[in-house]
Amino acid sequence: MSAFESSIKGKAGILTGGSSGFGFEMAKAVVARGGRLAVFSADEISDAGRREVEAAGDGEAVFLHQDITAPGAADAMVDETVRRYGRLDFLLANAGFAIRFEEPLLEMPAEKIAAAMRTQFEIFPIAFATLALRAARVMAPRYRNLPTNETGHRVDSGAIVATLSVASVIPLRDDLLAYAAAKRAALSVTESLAATLGPDNIRVNAIAPGFANTAGPRKFYDRFPNIRADIESHTHLKPSFLHPGAVVPTVMHLLTDNYATGQCVVLDGGYTNNTRLYFQEK
Numbered sequence: 001m002s003a004f005e006s007s008i009k010g011k012a013g014i015l016t017g018g019s020s021g022f023g024f025e026m027a028k029a030v031v032a033r034g035g036r037l038a039v040f041s042a043d044e045i046s047d048a049g050r051r052e053v054e055a056a057g058d059g060e061a062v063f064l065h066q067d068i069t070a071p072g073a074a075d076a077m078v079d080e081t082v083r084r085y086g087r088l089d090f091l092l093a094n095a096g097f098a099i100r101f102e103e104p105l106l107e108m109p110a111e112k113i114a115a116a117m118r119t120q121f122e123i124f125p126i127a128f129a130t131l132a133l134r135a136a137r138v139m140a141p142r143y144r145n146l147p148t149n150e151t152g153h154r155v156d157s158g159a160i161v162a163t164l165s166v167a168s169v170i171p172l173r174d175d176l177l178a179y180a181a182a183k184r185a186a187l188s189v190t191e192s193l194a195a196t197l198g199p200d201n202i203r204v205n206a207i208a209p210g211f212a213n214t215a216g217p218r219k220f221y222d223r224f225p226n227i228r229a230d231i232e233s234h235t236h237l238k239p240s241f242l243h244p245g246a247v248v249p250t251v252m253h254l255l256t257d258n259y260a261t262g263q264c265v266v267l268d269g270g271y272t273n274n275t276r277l278y279f280q281e282k
C-alpha cells in the first residue's frame with residue numbers, strides 16, 4: 001500500500017441496498033477487506049446471500065430493514081450504525097430502482113409522470129443528500145483535524161460514494177425520463193457535497209454504471225429487444241451489459257484514495273464515449 005492510500009480494515013460504513021445487484025457485490029468486497037458494514041435494504045436478504053457476504057472475509061456485515069425514503073430514515077441509519085460499531089467512516093449510497101415508462105409519453109396522464117418523478121427524486125437526490133449530510137455530521141470530527149505527513153497530504157479521509165448511472169451524464173431514452181432526471185440531480189448533489197464537505201476532509205464521489213445484466217433489467221430488455229440490440233451495438237467493450245461485480249475495483253478505490261473528490265467515474269464499457277464519436281461505421 002502506498003503512503004497515500006488508506007485502508008477500510010476496521011472501519012465502519014453504511015451501505016444502502018445491499019441485498020442484490022451492485023450493493024451485494026460491494027458488501028462482499030468491504031467484508032473481504034476487513035470493513036464493518038450496516039446494510040440497509042427494503043426487504044430481507046436471502047440466507048444464502050447473507051452467508052456469502054459473511055464468508056467473504058474477516059470484516060462483518062449486519063443486514064437491516066429500512067426504507068431509505070421513510071421519514072427519519074437518515075437519522076435511524078446513522079444512529080444504528082454508530083450504536084453497533086461506535087464509529088462511522090464511509091457511506092455507500094447505492095439503493096434504488098428505475099421506473100420505466102413503457103407507453104408513449106405523449107399519451108401518459110400528467111399525474112402518472114409527476115408521481116414517477118416524485119418517487120425517483122425521493123430515492124435518489126433526496127435520500128442521498130439527507131443521508132450523506134447526516135453521516136458527515138458524525139464523520140467530520142474524526143477526519144477534519146487529521147495531521148498531514150511530510151508531503152503535506154493527509155493519509156486518511158471520510159468517504160461517500162453514490163451509485164449513479166450513465167443517465168447522470170448523457171441523455172437517455174424516454175422510458176427513463178423520471179429516472180434520468182433524478183440521477184442527474186444526484187450528480188449535482190455529489191458535486192455540491194464534495195465542495196461542502198471538503199474542509200472536513202470528507203470526499204464525495206460517484207460511479208455511473210452502464211447497463212447491468214441483473215434480473216430486473218433483463219425482463220425489460222426481453223420485452224424490448226430493439227433497445228437491447230441498440231445498447232449492444234454502442235459499447236466498445238464486451239459484455240455490453242455488465243456483471244454488478246465489475247464496479248467493485250472502482251468503488252474500493254474511491255473508498256481508499258485520499259485526494260479524489262467531486263468525481264463521477266463512468267463504468268459503461270465505452271457506451272457514453274460512443275455517443276460522442278464523429279463517425280460510427282458498423
Ligand SMILES: NC(=O)c1ccc[n+]([C@@H]2O[C@H](COP(=O)([O-])OP(=O)(O)OC[C@H]3O[C@@H](n4cnc5c(N)ncnc54)[C@H](OP(=O)(O)O)[C@@H]3O)[C@@H](O)[C@H]2O)c1
Nearest residue numbers: 017018019020021022041042043067068095096165211212
Ligand atoms: N441495473 C442497472 O442496469 C443499473 C445501472 C446503473 C445504475 N444502477 C443503479 O444501481 C443501484 C443498485 O441497483 P441494482 O441494479 O443493483 O438493483 P437491485 O439488484 O434491484 O438492487 C437494488 C437495491 O436497492 C434496494 N432498495 C430499493 N429501494 C429501496 C428503498 N426504498 N429503501 C431501501 N432499499 C431499497 C433493494 O432492496 P430490496 O431488494 O430489499 O428491495 C436492493 O437491495 C441503483 O441506484 C440503480 O439505480 C443500476
